[in-house]
Amino acid sequence: MDDLKAAKKLGLKERYALMTRGLGWDTSYQPMDKVFPYDKFEGIKIHDWSKWEDPFRMTMDAYWKYQAEKERKLYAIIDAFAQNNGHLTLTDARYINTLKLFITGISPLEYMAHRGFAHVGRQLRGVGPRVACLMQSLDEIRHVQTQVHSMSNYNKYYNGFHAFTHMIERVWYLSVPRSFFDDAITAGPFEFMIAIGFSFEYVLTNLLFVPFISGAAYNGDMGAMTFGFSAQSDEARHMTLGLECIKFMLEQDPDNLPIVQRWIDKWTWRGTRVLTLVGMMMDYMLPKRVMSWKEAWEIYFEQNGGALFNDLARYGIKVPDCIGQATVDKEHISHQAWATFYQYGAAADFHTWMPKPDEMDWLSQKYPNTFDKYYRPRFEYWAEQHKQGKRFYNNTLPMLCQVCQIPMLFTEPSDPTQICYRESDYKGEKYHTCSDGCKSIFDHEPEKYVQAWLPVHQIYQGNCFPADADPSKPGFEPLPEVLKYYHLNNGRDNLDYEGSEDQKNFTAWRDLATKN
């Protein structure tokens, strides 16, 4: 860091303190509680903000310099990939569907992180954490933009990318990631830090990014791989911020422990449920697979996360209870999710397909306890039906979990042949959840979760048709109207990969580029 090397009299830490926390002051013309109105209501007690240890010490000039260098390199690669039709070097155009899942489901969350950290970066009373949060806010707008910019070229040639901002607000399965972040940002600033800064950025981020980025690398996607690698040094900063934040809260007052523990329990489960989409992507959507979801869970959660929780044990933090169920679920959820997307492939903005025989064999090998017993027979039946020209699409709508908003597709931890339902009563109404984890989250804050914009309920209430649709007209067909409301081009964005425009175009373009 350039400016710091000139420090002769001051140590790095003192100099950085003058550059950051030295700038703040206790207001007296306006009460501090009015300037910072949101950092007390959650019950977290902070006695001394000056005890905050800056997790990294980067002045703005150093930040600009290093980040600009990364941006120059990244955009050079994105440009080269686009100019050389890099998309034609992919293993298989099925891979592109993982990118559709990413731009519609993940990139808008990066944007929300940007706004969320701007909010927390304004509201926490301590200057040290504010500066760190604002830098993360700035990094997060980088991430959404580099993702959009590297997928911009795919949007030019492939379907399903064209309306990602519209879809995240409407399409049924996208309410899963959307509501996750809406939940975090509408919580208080400390809960946001535990939800995103700690649980998401620290505990679960590797399970999201390593599979996507390695998946990109394995499948010849230089563009996506590069933005992933380029984001890694930012992520390292975000992880240290998340960890410092939880330690700071726990060290400030023993009364903070039960509150923090409940948030960790909640957000670990919430995050685990969202990651179902990643599990499905790893096991089913990557033409060339990196590792199975189960293996990723074991390495990145059970081993790495286990070590982290061991570290936190000295503060009294316990491993969340929901981990018991997640350990059972790791052998099931990717198959259950893909089976659901396959059935509802008419209402998604990416293509679905049944795994080929050699891919089923890979799944058998990776999931010796479950795949052949519970899932292969159904998948082979569907593949056979498709071969006979009877591709199965489910035309009824599934019930959604009131908390995670995933269709009720998960099974009982004790019986993989029974769908798991939980029920709560609140103000004379019944609310349904998919698991003990989600039920416990609901029961703790029912007044929050009853607000959820559940896509299936909304469709049944008639809120998901274009303005000019008339459901009372004889012969009214709801599904095509819902697809219009989603801005989903029926026949181009959705349905089976086999026979899709993406498949035809990719084959034709690649032939053009590789044959004389």
Next chain:
Amino acid sequence: MQIDLRTVTIKPLRQTFDHVAAKIGGDKPATRYQEGTIGLQAENNFHYRPLWAPEYEIFDKRRTDLKMKDWYAFKDPRQFYYGSYTINRARMQEAAAAEFEFAEERDLGRSYPAAAKRRAIDVLLPLRHVAWGSNMNNSFCAAYGYGTAITQPCLYQAMDQLGIAQYLTRIGLLLDQPEVLDTAKQAWMESADWQPLRHAVEDMLVTQDWFELFMAQNFVLDGLLFPLIYQRVADSLAAEAGLVLSMLTRFQVDWYAETSKWVDASVKTAVAESSDNQALVSDWTRQWLERSRAALAPVAKLGLGAGSEAALSEVLTQFKARAARLGVTI
């Protein structure tokens, strides 16, 4: 698998995303600024109300009295997205770093004439806190504003002001011992010369209408403060003691010239939208102009002595001409 591709031209199915095409007049090639800005903020079907502000949606147009048919009517003439922003600032910091390095190598702080040094310290160092206030105000706009077109540059502005506070800190460390920063903070907290300005800044910190805050901070206060300090006071110090301080505040001068283009474009867009907006923006401007002028008078005196009133009044005249050019009535 290595695939060798021949260079072929394939016809794209579309040029850009639907939400971008809808704002730029159809499906045509879009810039990175456009694809990285337009429509990124969620607008519909929010799941939950904020626990900390249940009267609002997560993003809510009602957080300001300003009304816009289309919040993407705001445009940043610099076309800053993260990449272009950081690359631009990296260039500016490189120039500033060279000036600081030059001054530090030759120990220009020590040889700087004592009276000018005193004056520079007295005027510039408490401004660290003003810049920090602007960081808070602009992060407020970035958090609670509506539409990425205006919230994105507000975050850049917030981070720039943190950078400015850090450059001012370095000036203090170059001219004197670190304790000088404590003395300046004490002046900020207690000295009569700084209280009207601190009072105004603290009132901004509790202003809830984010566009009013945008006007108060970026248009009005900075519109007076930057010309006053970085032109008038810097020129006066240069006349007395050479160009050292002008070198060390070069970032602020370049920055103000550049960011004013964005601030002006935003004000102009807001005012041109409707006569209601014009009246509202004019009211805010008048109100904060009077406040800022009065708050800066003792600071101008610290920096310029006897000539301060004339200088401030010239700055004010220039500001009024700028406001009139943008359609603001004062």
